Amino acid sequence: MPELTNQRRKRNRFSGFLMLFLKASAALCLLAAALGIWFYGAWKLKARALDYRRLKEMESGSLILDRSGEIIGRIFTKNRDEKPLADLSKLLQQAVVSSEDSRFFSHSGVDYYGIARAIFRNSASRLQGRKSREGASTLTQQLARNTFTEDLPSKDRSIRRKVFEMFVAWEVENRLTKIQILELYLNRVFFGSSFYGAEAAAQGYFGKSAKELSPSEAALLAGLLRSPNQLSPWQNRKKCIDARNHVLFRMHELGSLSDAAYQEALAEEPVIKNKKSVLQESYFAAMVSAQMAELVGLENALSGGYRIYTSIDLKLQRTAESALQKQLETLEARPEFKDRQTYAAFDPIYRAWKKRVQAGAEEAPPKPEYLQGAVVVLDNATGAIRALVGGRDVKHSEFNRATQSKKPPGSAFKPIVYAAAFESGLHPWSMVQDSVMDNRKVMIGGTSGILGEWAREEANTPFEGMVTAQNALLKSKNAATVRLGMMIGNDLKTSLDAVSTVAKATGIQSPTRAFPSTFLGSTEMSLMELSLAYSSFSGDGSRPTKPFIIERVEDNAGKPLPKENATRQNALKPATAHQITESLMAALSEGTGARAFSSLGLKRLPLAGKTGTAYDFTDVWFMGYSSALTCGVWSGFDKSRTPIFYGAFGSDIALPVWTEVMNASFENYPPKPFRRPEDLRKCRICASSGYTLLPSCLETAQDGSQVSTAKEVWLSANQIPLPEETCDVHGPKRPKRHSGEDGAQPKVELAVDLSGITAISLKSPTVLGEDPFFSSRSEQSARALKNFRDTGRAAPLDNRLPDAGSPDALQQTDVPKVQAVRPGESSPNQLPQKNQPNLPRLEF
Known part of the structure; x- marks a missing residue:
């Protein structure tokens, strides 16, 4: 009996300890679950707090926005040409999925099998003394990391960052479809050599659209994603082709390529176009790019994700561009342009050159010689440029005629x-x-x-x-x-x-x-x-x-x-x-x-x-x-x-x-009346002379009555005629005024006395030298060319010379004398004449 009692006591004690352990374990599990739920909720809230609109903004290149916040361009826009998934090669999609995330269409943003595989392989590599490292990031995680660069910095390899990345990836999957995620990824991802997005990379490396890629070309682009700079075909062609071959193997392994297509792609030697500088898409974008390069540096401007808010009014900009192009195209249809270069004639020449260059030719671009134009619209209050057109086509010529060209106005x-x-x-x-x-x-x-x-x-x-x-x-x-x-x-x-x-x-x-x-x-x-x-x-x-x-x-x-x-x-x-x-x-x-x-x-x-x-x-x-x-x-x-x-x-x-x-x-910038400034004063002058009015400033009207020539005008202090500066049309001749400062006595000099100048009568309109503007047609009564030093006034002249061999030559030349007249008076009908010796030929 005692032994049985001891056994029972031991069993009860064991049961007690077991129950205590189970209760403690349950408590710990509950605590761990509570903490897990709390951490899960905290991470999820943090992930939800991100601005997921940025997924579609493609801010890896700096955005150029107009004054209302609408995206109107990107710096070096040719480096990223956003395309819908339908315009991107199916082969490229398969190549990227095969090499980067083969279970993309089955997971929910995180590939748990991939994580386990990466842990196992990386651990085995460490045990063997190798430094190789295998990642397990899905396309969704990569998209999240490339979008939220400040929240998920690529240099941060901590567990905390990787866990947060998983939550962000789950949030992305909840907000977007797989097709949308793949489209955003292919448009955003960096392919090296300043090319962002599949279309820009296809154009940059192969000179063709991403829709036209061959299996070999698609695999080459997908292979660059592992290390875009180190695998560049311009810098390390062998490693680039090795990476391509690995992608082709994965495509064949997963059934995306047949045996024949796989072998053909492996044998294909990729044709990479020559590396060329990137063009700008518009004159104002080029101007913004240059200023950003000075502000933050070219590399930062290219990939820093800046948002550049410009003063450009997109409506005015488009109106200016279309109005200029339409007007100049109309002019080029005139007969005067029949044998001259026009925009329509040059554009095919440029396109043909571009195709040759994309095919690998090295030749200087053709220079446009057609009629050009430029438009500038400035905000008068601030100096903000509301529209800027530097030429008819920035692709033909990046020379900005609004800011760089200097012409006589x-x-x-x-x-x-x-x-x-x-x-x-x-x-x-x-x-x-x-x-x-x-x-x-x-x-x-x-x-x-x-x-x-x-x-x-x-x-x-x-x-x-x-x-x-x-x-x-x-x-x-x-x-x-x-x-x-x-x-x-x-x-x-x-x-x-x-x-x-x-x-x-x-x-x-x-x-x-x-x-x-x-x-x-x-x-x-x-x-x-x-x-x-x-x-x-x-x-x-x-x-x-x-x-x-x-x-x-x-x-x-x-x-x-x-x-x-x-x-x-x-x-x-x-x-x-x-x-x-x-x-x-x-x-x-x-x-x-x-x-x-x-x-x-x-x-x-x-x-x-x-x-x-x-x-x-x-x-x-x-x-x-x-x-x-x-x-x-x-x-x-x-x-x-x-x-x-x-x-x-x-x-x-x-x-x-x-x-x-x-x-x-006018809709957005309504004009207001121009306001008269306070430094203008009302005064009365003679309209015939612009000087101080006299009682004698009268003229005879058509009905015979005397009408005053008084005129009320607004003048500044230094413009108001002095009391002694009286009208010299209806009053006595006086020294003429040249200039003066506010509050200072104006400088004067005597008017020219023309009484000693010999004038020559004019028989018909005369022009000496070239006259490309046909001035003689508008000048029915040409005036003297003898003395214009001060006033330019002279009597009519006749520069036709008599025939020196004519006996009546001397008698045919009548030279009138000049009589002094005041401004506004007509010349006398009869002028005294006298005979002069034979005149020498006039030279002007």
Whole structure:
């Protein structure tokens, strides 16, 4: 009995210990389960917190976005050409799945069998002293790692990172189908040599679409994924082919390739195209790329995943591109382009060259020689570039004609000259002589003949005698502009210096030429420079310090990079800017740009603009603005001094493009009325002279009554005529005013006395030297060419010489004497005559 009792006690004690152990184990299991559930929930919540929209953003290359956040490009876009899975070779899909994740379509994001296999093989390798390492990451895990680079850094090989990667992969599988995952993977994965995505890799290595890959080519691309840089066919061809053969073996093993196809692919020698630099897809993308390279470095910009928010307005950009292309294609249909290169003729030449290069040929690209164009749209307040077109096709030529090309703007530069004049004390109602001018004073296109009046944008350009400065600007009169320019300073040098100062103040960095032709826009400058200068006129005389295209940059974690704030600087007096604007509003409504309203459909809003036609019709421009935007358009040839065709005016070629762009801008950038600045004062002047009004400033109307010539105008302090600067049309002759500073006494000099100058009568319109602009047709009564040093006034002349052999030669030559007349008076009907000896031939 005692023994039985002891046995029972031992059994009870054992049972107690067993129950305690079981209870402790159960508690530990429950605790472990609770902890596991807690950790599982924590990891799952962390995985869910990621922004899975980034899967489709392909941010491995930096994204370029417009001002509204829409993706409009990528830096080096040719390195990634996103394609739907249907446009990617089935062979490539099979090759990638066979080599990277053979159970892709059966697992849920994590391949547990693959993990066990990798652990076993890696352990065996360590025991054998080998360093080989086998991975078990699925395509889903690789997609997650390539997308969330900051959360799943590839250099972090800790268990913690690998566990989190599994949770992210499960989350991806829950959100996307297998087809979507495979498509994103093939578009995102890096294939080496700056090629991201299967399409870019196929084009880069083989010069063909990813849809056209052979089994050998598909296997080669799939083999690169193990180590893209070390297996590059350009750097290590043997290792590359070995990797390809391994992929082909896996495809054959899994049944994706037949025996015959497998053997054929193994025997195929891959043809790799020559390594070429990557082109840009647009001019603004190239500009963004260059600035990003300066900001963060080229390699970082290429693969750093930056989000680059630009100032580009996509609607305006597309409108500018299409309007320019449409206009120039229309021009190339003209008879003048019958024997010249056109865009339509060059494009097949370029495509043929591209195919030869892709096939392995090494030859320089053909150079386009067809008619080009450029468009710039600037935000007047900030200098932000809203649209930028640097040419007709960036594939044909990466040369940016909006920023890199410098051409003479012709008459589009005249507002700068008039701004300098108004700054100096002249004003829009100052009178200037519009008459024929000896071309030796300007030397546009030669040193003989008279100055052509091509800039009025019309074939018939009559001279009008004395005109206001505003009228000369809105009708773009050449001779009058040169005379006004010479009135700015005391001599030619000070006048040109004043124009140069204003040009630099408004943003034109190109140095102006020290010749009178500068008054007519002979200085070469970029479209961007002149667009920035015109933005000075739209407001109070200030302008943005510089144009910019990048508004802000964020790194791949969404952290903004430091940026330079937009600033402004003073360029002109507010009064000067407003007076130029009023003149250019008149130029657009009734001057050289009038057809914008009359026939091109420009909306009737507060707008100002100016045409520009360079000498010999080599370059045509239109520059214009609203209160919100400035838009500049240029067209011409890359080769300097190549005429577009004779009679090609800015109003016919550039103005239609400008009109279409501006009409497209009004919805988002509504123009406001131009506000008169406070530094303008109302005063009364004589409209016939531009000087202080006299009681005698009267003219006879058609009904015989006397009408005052008084005119109310708005002038700045240094423009208001002094009391002694009275009208010299209806009053006594007085010293003429050249210039003066605010609050300072203006400088004066005596007017030229013409009484001693001999004049020669003119029997018919006469032009000496070449006259490519047919000025004689518009000048029915040519004026004197004898003395233009100050006023350019002279009596009519006749330069026909009598026949020296004629006995009546001397009697046939009547030379009138000049009589002094005041401005506005007509010449006397009868002039005293006297006989002169035989005259020598005149040379000009």
